[in-house]
Amino acid sequence: MKSVKHILARKGSNVIAVPATTIVLDVLKLMSEKNIGSVVVTENDEYIGLVTERDYARKIILMGKHSDETTVGEIMSNSFPHITPDSSVDDCMLIMSERNIRYLPVFDKEQNLSGIISINDLVYETIHSQKETIEQLQSYIHST
Template identity: 35%
Template sequence: MTMQTVREVMTTSVVYLPSETTLAEAARTMREQDIGDVVVADGPELTGVVTDRDIVVRAVAERCDPAATTIGEIVSTGLVTVHPDDSIHSAALLMRDQAVRRVLVCDDNQGLVGIVSIGDLAEEIDPESVLGGISKASPNT
């Protein structure tokens, strides 16, 4: 049996936004794209990742104005990456060790090629688990 790779489960449609994007606009983009994160990039340089949870915990809970606060002000800059050919098990262990829910998938030649979430891995590693079941369910609207 061959080990399943990150390439087989990653999301390849990565959404990039510049750091000056407001939280309100980033949230609308996430809603429209049905995603929970955006990659913050100014030109070719990746700054970090902002998640829907970041917007809530780092901004809304602190009473920041979503129309005036930018994603650059709350971005997580400690990028955790995996290679597309890494096993999904090694990616899950890395997520556990780094206490992150998403990792960027970077190829040596192409740079950023995707994102993999803990939900993506749960669906593959243990689809009968509670997390696997939740991840497969249709999103709330």
């Protein structure tokens, strides 16, 4: 069974991070530039949460705030479940489905941030794994 470490090996463990004092508009520009939907929020270079496009929609637009006056620390989410590189793809999909979230921070044994995975990463890994299984079965069938 594939695990999160396979995803991180493929995509890398680099994350885009900003201090909690960063203005939301600047983070939106960064997300657009990098074509990503979440950014790690830090304080003293330590992970404290994620800010996502959903945070922007629900905590800026719907609340009548201004993205050029609000910091990401004010709107970030910090209640994401912690997963490890050994967490299975299936478990992560279940967590995301049950909690209706699109991103999961990955932490090592020392609770240091190892990366971020998205629902898209899980879907890609599942499709890739299924293709490998199909190829193996086809090879087996043709060899008998």
